[in-house]
Amino acid sequence: xxxxxxxNPIAFVATSVIPESPPPAREAxxxxxxxENLFSNIPNSILTLVAIAVVYNVLSNTLxxxxxxxxxxxxxxxxxxxxxxxxxxxxxxxxxxWAQLLYGFKxxxxxxxxxxxxxxxxxxxLAPVLFFDLxxxxxxxxxxxxxxxxxxxxxxxxxxxxxxxxxxAVAAVVFQKLGKGSFAASFFGAIVxxxxxxxxxxxxxxxxxxxxxxxxxxxxxxxxxxxxxxMLGVTxxxxxxxxxxxxxxxxxxxxPLIKWICVVFIEFVRGVPLITLLFxxxxxxxxxxxxxxxxxxxxxxxxxxxxxxxxxxxxVIRGGLAALPKGQYEAADSLGLDYPxxxxxxxxxxxxxxxxxxxxxxxxxxxxxxxxxxxxxxFDLVGMIRGPVLASTxxxxxxxxxxxxxxxxxxxxxxxxxxxxxxxERRLATGHR
Amino acid sequence: MKNTVILGALTIAGLSAGAAAAGTLxxxxxxGKLNCGVTTGLVGFAAPNASGEWEGFDVAVCRAVAAAVxxxxxxVEFVPTTGKTRFTALASGExxxxxxxxTWTFSRDVDLKFEFTGVNYYDGQGFMVPKELGVSSAxxxxxxxxxxxxxxxTELNLADFFRSNNISYEPVPIETNAExxxxxxxxxxxxxxxDASGLAATRATFEAPDEHALLPExxxxxxxxxxxxxGDHEWGDVVRWTLNALISAExxxxxxxxxxxxxxxTNNPEINRLxxxxxxxxxxxxxxxxxxxxxxxxxGNYGEVFANNIGEATPIGLARGLNAQxxxxxxxxxxxxx
Numbered sequence: 161x162x163x164x165x166x167x168n169p170i171a172f173v174a175t176s177v178i179p180e181s182p183p184p185a186r187e188a189x190x191x192x193x194x195x196e197n198l199f200s201n202i203p204n205s206i207l208t209l210v211a212i213a214v215v216y217n218v219l220s221n222t223l224x225x226x227x228x229x230x231x232x233x234x235x236x237x238x239x240x241x242x243x244x245x246x247x248x249x250x251x252x253x254x255x256x257x258w259a260q261l262l263y264g265f266k267x268x269x270x271x272x273x274x275x276x277x278x279x280x281x282x283x284x285x286l287a288p289v290l291f292f293d294l295x296x297x298x299x300x301x302x303x304x305x306x307x308x309x310x311x312x313x314x315x316x317x318x319x320x321x322x323x324x325x326x327x328x329a330v331a332a333v334v335f336q337k338l339g340k341g342s343f344a345a346s347f348f349g350a351i352v353x354x355x356x357x358x359x360x361x362x363x364x365x366x367x368x369x370x371x372x373x374x375x376x377x378x379x380x381x382x383x384x385x386x387x388x389x390x391m392l393g394v395t396x397x398x399x400x401x402x403x404x405x406x407x408x409x410x411x412x413x414x415x416p417l418i419k420w421i422c423v424v425f426i427e428f429v430r431g432v433p434l435i436t437l438l439f440x441x442x443x444x445x446x447x448x449x450x451x452x453x454x455x456x457x458x459x460x461x462x463x464x465x466x467x468x469x470x471x472x473x474x475x476v477i478r479g480g481l482a483a484l485p486k487g488q489y490e491a492a493d494s495l496g497l498d499y500p501x502x503x504x505x506x507x508x509x510x511x512x513x514x515x516x517x518x519x520x521x522x523x524x525x526x527x528x529x530x531x532x533x534x535x536x537x538x539f540d541l542v543g544m545i546r547g548p549v550l551a552s553t554x555x556x557x558x559x560x561x562x563x564x565x566x567x568x569x570x571x572x573x574x575x576x577x578x579x580x581x582x583x584x585e586r587r588l589a590t591g592h593r
Numbered sequence: 594m595k596n597t598v599i600l601g602a603l604t605i606a607g608l609s610a611g612a613a614a615a616g617t618l619x620x621x622x623x624x625g626k627l628n629c630g631v632t633t634g635l636v637g638f639a640a641p642n643a644s645g646e647w648e649g650f651d652v653a654v655c656r657a658v659a660a661a662v663x664x665x666x667x668x669v670e671f672v673p674t675t676g677k678t679r680f681t682a683l684a685s686g687e688x689x690x691x692x693x694x695x696t697w698t699f700s701r702d703v704d705l706k707f708e709f710t711g712v713n714y715y716d717g718q719g720f721m722v723p724k725e726l727g728v729s730s731a732x733x734x735x736x737x738x739x740x741x742x743x744x745x746x747t748e749l750n751l752a753d754f755f756r757s758n759n760i761s762y763e764p765v766p767i768e769t770n771a772e773x774x775x776x777x778x779x780x781x782x783x784x785x786x787x788d789a790s791g792l793a794a795t796r797a798t799f800e801a802p803d804e805h806a807l808l809p810e811x812x813x814x815x816x817x818x819x820x821x822x823x824g825d826h827e828w829g830d831v832v833r834w835t836l837n838a839l840i841s842a843e844x845x846x847x848x849x850x851x852x853x854x855x856x857x858x859t860n861n862p863e864i865n866r867l868x869x870x871x872x873x874x875x876x877x878x879x880x881x882x883x884x885x886x887x888x889x890x891x892x893g894n895y896g897e898v899f900a901n902n903i904g905e906a907t908p909i910g911l912a913r914g915l916n917a918q919x920x921x922x923x924x925x926x927x928x929x930x931x
Contacts, residue, residue, distance in 0.1 A: 237908070240800055256643055265645040443681040537633050537673040547673065548641045550771065551634025553908050557798030559771060 224248070229561075231255050235554035253555045254565055261565065264384015264539050265548055271315070271376065275387050278312040281305060282394065290580060313391070316377035323361030327354040343500065380458035384539035386569055391458075392540075393527040393573075396465040400526070401519065403466065404473025405512075409503065411478060422474070429471035435532055437464040442536035461533055469526045476518035480511035513588050520581035524574045541566050617689050617821070617828035618879055621662055626670050629655035630688035633673040636794040637903040637911075638694050647671045650902040651692040653892040654713055654819050654836060658690060661835045661884040666891035680705055683822060690832050692819040694790075696746070706823040710833035713818050713895075715915040715924050717811035718747050719789035721796060724806050726783060731810040735760040740773050740782035742766075747787055750813040770795065788815055790903065790911055797908045831878055838885045840927040841867055842894035844918050849893035856886050867930045874930060885930075895925065 185191060198208040228248030230239045232255065239250035254261070263272060285305035288298035307321035331354035338346035383391070410422035429437075441460040484507060492502035512519075534543030545562045549555055621627050631639040631651055639649035647655075652671070660666040672688045683691045684706070694716075695701070697709040720731050728734060731754070741748050743766045755762050765782040767773045774795055777785040785792065789811060796802050819836065821829050842848070845864050847855050856868045865871035868889075869882035878884065892898050896918075903911045917923025 236798065260641075260643070260645070265641045439677070443678055443685075447681075447685050534633075535675060535677070537675050537678055539633075539673070543633065546769075546771070547632075547634030549634075551632075551636050551640035552642060553636055553640075553797075556636045556794065557774070559775070 236557050237554075249561050250558055251561055253549065253558045253561055257549050257555070260385060260549065261541060261544055261562075262385045263387050264382065264544065266382035266384065267378060267387070268376065268382075271378065274312045274315070274375065278309040279390070281308065281312075290584075311375065313383070314378055314380070315373060315375035317365060317373045318375075319361075319365045323358060323365065326361060327357040330354060330357045380456045383458065385544055386541045386566075388533070388538065388540040389527070389530045389570075390573075392462065392465060392530040392533065395462050396469055396526055396530075397523045399462070399466045400470040400473055403470035404519075405477055405508070407470060407474035408477035408481060411474065412481060426471045426474050429468055430475070434465070434468050434529055435535060437468055438532060438536050440464065442538075457538070461536075461538065465526065465530065469522055472522045473519055476522060477511060477515050479518065480513075480515035481507065483514050484510055516581055516585055516588070520577060524577055527574060527577070528570060541569065617825050618662065618831060621689055621828075625663065626668050627655065627659040627662065627690070628670045628672055628688045629658070630672050630674045630679055630682050630691040630693055631655065632693045633675055635694060635791075636797075637790070637907065637909040639671075639692075648902070650714065650898060651694060651819075653898040653902065654692040655690070656891045657839055657888040658819075658832055658835045660891035661838070661880060661888040662831060664881065664883075664887050666887075680707070683707065683820065686822075689828070690819055690821050694817045695820060697816045697818050697820075701820075707820045708823050708826075708829045709818050709820045710829055711818050711836045712816040712924075713836060714790065714816075716788045716790050716815035716817055717915075718750050718786060718813040718815065719792050719811050720808040721777070721785045721792045721805055722783060722808060724804050728806075728808065731808045731812070732758055732760070734762065734784060736762070737784050738763045738765055738782040740765045740767055740777050740785045742770070742773065742787060743768065745787075746813070751786055754810075754812040774798070790909075793911050794903075794909045797910060827879060831880065834878060835884075835888045837927040838867060838888050838930075839895040839898065840918075840925050841930055842885075842889045843896040843925075844920065844927065847889060847894055849890060849897060852886065852889055856883070863930055 182188065186195065199205040224247050226249055228243070228246060229251040230242050230248060231251045233239045233242060233250070233252040234256065236250055236253070239248075239252055259269065259272070263275065267275070282305070284298075285302045288294045288296070288302055304325070307325045310324075311318055311321045331350035334353040335346045335350040338349045407422050407426055410418050411426065413419045413422070438461065441464040442457060445455070445460055488506060488510065489502070492506040497505065531540055531542040533540050534546060537543070537547075539547060545566060549562060550558070629652075631647065631649075634640045635649070635651075637649055639647060639651045641647050647669075655669050655671065656666040659669045672682060674682050674688070674691070674693060679691055679693050679695065680701075682688050690710075691707075692713075694714065696716075697712065701707055702709055720734070722728050722734075734755075739751065739762050741751055741764050748764075751762070751764070762784075765776065767776055770787070770791060773785055773787070776782060778799070785795070787795075789807065792807055796805050796807070799805060819832055821832055841863075845861065845867065847864060847867070852868075855864055856870065858870050859865060862871060866874055868886045869875050869884065873882070875882040875884045881887075893901070899911075899913065899916065900906060903909045905912060913921075913923060915924050917925065919926040
């Protein structure tokens with residue numbers, strides 16, 4: 161071997177592969193990442209240093225405050241005695257009042273499992289709606305869920321939600337039966353059928369049914385805390401999407417009456433602040449009803465918030481409808497589809513897909529707007545903080561801890577919604593670009 | 594229940610007049626509960642505690658009225674109202690009485706058609722300053738920055754006071770008491786001005802209350818009291834005389850401790866009339882004979898209610914001041930029970 165090598169006229173021949181050596185230190189690992197991403201040039205380096213200084217400042221102030229937090233005292237004064245002038249949060253208020261912040265101060269303590277169960281079931285009910293890969297049969301539970309949740313949270317006679325469900329079921333059957341004729345006939349027929357069932361059913365329910373019920377009745381006035389925000393948010397979003405679709409289609413309708421009703425409604429509601437509508441709901445409406453027969457305040461607020469967000473969603477969906485090429489409408493017509501079919505099969509699936517980011521935007525905004533009900537003296541999360549908790553002699557003066565807690569709860573929900581919508585957009589991206 | 598929940602929105606129930614006409618007393622008795630409007634939360638005056646029970650100085654008025662009318666101090670439905678919703682709640686009949694530290698003014702009494710049934714707390718606008726400022730009188734505040742809640746009568750009072758004393762100030766407008774607290778502590782203003790009871794309550798929450806002083810000047814009159822709808826005088830009388838019963842009880846030395854003993858009969862005819870062992874005052878009001886006794890049993894006499902909720906032993910630590918009995922240099926003066 162060595163002989164051959166010596167005979168070779170070429171001075172040097174490598175006979176084996178040079179072993180792989182690690183890349184130069186400045187081209188690898190953390191160093192490279194830092195150099196390329198943080199200090200690639202002078203302005204970048206300056207920005208990095210500034211950012212580090214800001215982050216350090218924020219953390220050095222908040223971390224001791226959080227880590228030194230006191231969880232076990234029974235008043236702010238005691239917190240201060242324990243801390244002896246050091247920085248530190250007084251989280252004891254959360255430890256003592258967490259139940260009030262989540263459920264309001266009047267919801268009976270031994271019944272907390274009911275809203276908890278309703279919340280867990282909510283995820284099962286929403287799953288088939290949000291993730292359409294799941295078997296369609298699960299939608300059956302989604303249909304039952306609103307009545308079940310109503311019964312769980314408000315309690316009282318189980319006959320009430322059953323009669324309500326029955327009314328909708330009868331309406332659906334009537335709609336199917338008459339559906340062969342004109343749309344209007346079946347639509348109004350269904351409404352009349354539901355009303356008849358509710359009226360008859362209402363008369364059949366004995367007056368003292370709620371007193372002997374399995375679940376003790378809880379009046380709306382006793383609902384509060386984050387539970388109230390969740391209830392308002394979920395109810396209003398789920399009601400306002402279909403209403404918004406109807407309004408958007410109505411606004412494009414060729415029938416002048418329907419078109420103008422929708423236009424006037426949308427423009428009026430969009431031109432009025434939500435807080436005025438809430439005042440109307442809480443204050444003005446009570447002038448129109450006799451003192452003992454008022455419509456439940458919760459229901460009034462739900463109606464107002466739903467109408468408000470429906471107008472916004474209608475405009476979002478109108479944007480989606482307008483974005484569709486005219487050819488889609490003409491294609492639907494040329495296939496011989498009638499209006500409901502064309503909308504259901506061709507137009508809306510595409511328009512709604514385009515509208516998803518906008519609808520989610522409205523939903524997130526609406527969920528946060530539910531805190532406005534605190535100004536009409538409903539004790540939602542913010543109302544609880546501003547009213548009862550801060551007005552107690554023990555906790556007056558605790559702000560950051562309470563409002564930070566509220567912000568954290570809202571962030572979790574809103575971030576969840578926006579992550580879902582991004583997933584949905586990716587899932588529905590069937591390639592238009 | 595069933596109709597309001599299911600069909601509520603669809604059934605436009607008889608649009609009869611919203612405001613209940615005369616007969617609130619009968620309504621309350623028939624309902625078995627008093628609907629009492631309170632604030633959504635004010636330290637010492639009304640707030641639910643950790644177990645959800647309302648307590649406070651204004652709440653005590655509600656409880657006393659409920660005890661006088663229904664014999665049960667817990668038969669109260671507390672309706673929380675904000676500064677914006679309180680008057681409509683009362684006018685529309687949603688509540689029977691409003692006990693929400695509301696100032697008795699001419700326009701509220703006359704123009705808004707309410708009837709103030711007395712004064713349970715004499716308040717007034719005061720000033721709070723840090724002690725290091727070295728100020729001992731509001732007249733030394735020339736050129737000071739003042740934290741002031743916008744849109745309130747305190748704003749107008751402040752302007753009047755500084756103008757009449759010919760000194761200048763710079764207002765720092767703020768929205769809520771909580772915001773004011775933070776701004777004042779952060780040094781955004783030298784002085785914080787609002788009702789004296791509010792200042793005391795705010796100061797009590799500071800980390801170092803001793804470093805702040807309340808100045809002696811009180812620059813406005815803020816008589817706070819319960820109010821009812823105009824025109825229902827029977828009901829107004831019930832609320833007025835329940836409050837007077839609490840005040841008289843203190844004057845006459847009737848406390849929750851010696852109530853049972855006194856109710857057995859005393860040598861003082863006025864105590865006997867108040868507690869219903871003599872005369873027929875209860876009958877004249879349309880109540881039971883022991884209405885006064887029940888009202889006092891609910892939370893003690895006026896002095897006890899004051900001491901338990903906002904008095905010097907509590908963190909709020911308000912002195913009686915103007916709210917002492919007339920015999921002790923205060924303004925509390927109940928007409929005789931005769």
